[in-house]
Amino acid sequence: MTTDTAATQRAEQLPVPTSATLARVAAQAGPCLTLIVPDRHPGAPESPQRTQAKGLMDAALRSNTDAAWSGKVRSAVEDFLVKSIAEGGGPGFALYVTADGIQSSQAPGAAALGVVSNHPFLLPLVESAMAAQHLWVLGLSTKHVHLYEYSAGVATAVALPGGVPANLDAAGHFHTGGEPGQSSTPGGKGGVRFGTSGMRESARDSIEHFCALIDRGLHPLLAGHPLLLMGVKEEIAAYRRVSHYDSLLHTEVDGNVDILTPPQIATHAHRAALDEYRRIGEEVLAEFREMRDRARTQDDPHAVLEAANAGRVHQVCLRAGTELLGANGEDVLNAIAVETLRKGGEVYMQPQTAMPVTQSVCAILRY
Secondary structure (H helix, E strand, C coil): CCHHHHHHHHHHCCCCCCHHHHHHHHCCCCCEEEEEECCECCCCCCCCHHHHHHHHHHHHHCCCCCHHHHHHHHHHHHHHHHHHCCCCCECCEEEEEECCEEEEEECCCCCCEEEEECCCCCHHHHHHHHCCCEEEEEEECCCCCEEEEEECCEEEECCCCCCCCCCHHHHCCECCCCCECCCCCCCCCCCCCCCHHHHHHHHHHHHHHHHHHHHHHHHHHHCCCCEEEEECHHHHHHHHHHCCCCCEEEEEEECCHHHCCHHHHHHHHHHHHHHHHHHHHHHHHHHHHHCCCHHHEECCHHHHHHHHHCCCEEEEEEECCCCCECCCCCEHHHHHHHHHHHCCCEEEEECHHHCCCCCCEEEEECC
16 A cells, blocks of 8 residues: 555545534634645646645745744644645545644535634535434335445445334235234235225335334334435335334435445435535524514624624524625634534524525524
8 A cells, every 4th residue: 555545545534524523623722723625636737735735824824923833833734744644635624723733624625725813714614514424324115125324424234123124025024013923014815905096005005004114113223313215206205104203304315226335325315414404504594584583683793703702692594605804804704603613503504595695694592
């Protein structure tokens, strides 16, 4: 294994950004050097990532007057780059460096950034980090039921619990309580229907019985984590009709699960988690607009930042791609995000089309 290959693998093993990651970074006292280096494939025309990182760092530290602090930060970054980042290229990453040390995470798709400020610059990672990092994926098929656990960007196949039928035929050997026994599938002896309409109803009842058994058998394992449904639309619809699970994702994936690889399953799971994060953000924005108690709403950025500093922000929506510099040269929206996370609040990035240019922040206050 070459040195670059080993470094690339280490870079890929950097922590996936999560809400816990952001909370830890947000808790660090400033000043903070933030470096975000974008993805780069080896051999691409852009400069190698180590070179990019050093360039971004040099530019960011140029205006810093604390030579001792800058020297300590520079040493920490250079040591990290040699040990963890390939000379040529690899996945994008973010570094947050303070006098207390360095924290890192993956930053897929993020644009290059180098800045020193009182707050770590977290906005590029908020959406990916705040989306669910642990969920289950159920591949519905009358021939073969699949179950995957998705965690931190990786999907792993999981054996079905004993009370879950592996296919439609096996469902006929379960009572509705999920234990093996005499068939209770509608359409068996004593329940035969005649005619095309009756056959369709029987088939529908059989599928729903099958789905109900799966739903009941999975409850203890899922433990309340989000569940993504994948499979043929009709079977997904049947599952939704009979399911009593409260954490079914609104997003679903239509298609043959049998032909998908675990990395492809992981991609679908990540997209579904982002969709759910955005959907919740839309609900928060709608609640903000409909709240009767306007004393608990605020859309003035500086007033929201003051409330965030005081721990009063419960949920806040921020307009993506919007820069708002304060008197000290810091991005006010980023400061709001950091202070909200520090105090246990929720941050939702919203697309530019969801919020007018004149309204870059909408906050629901605790009091």
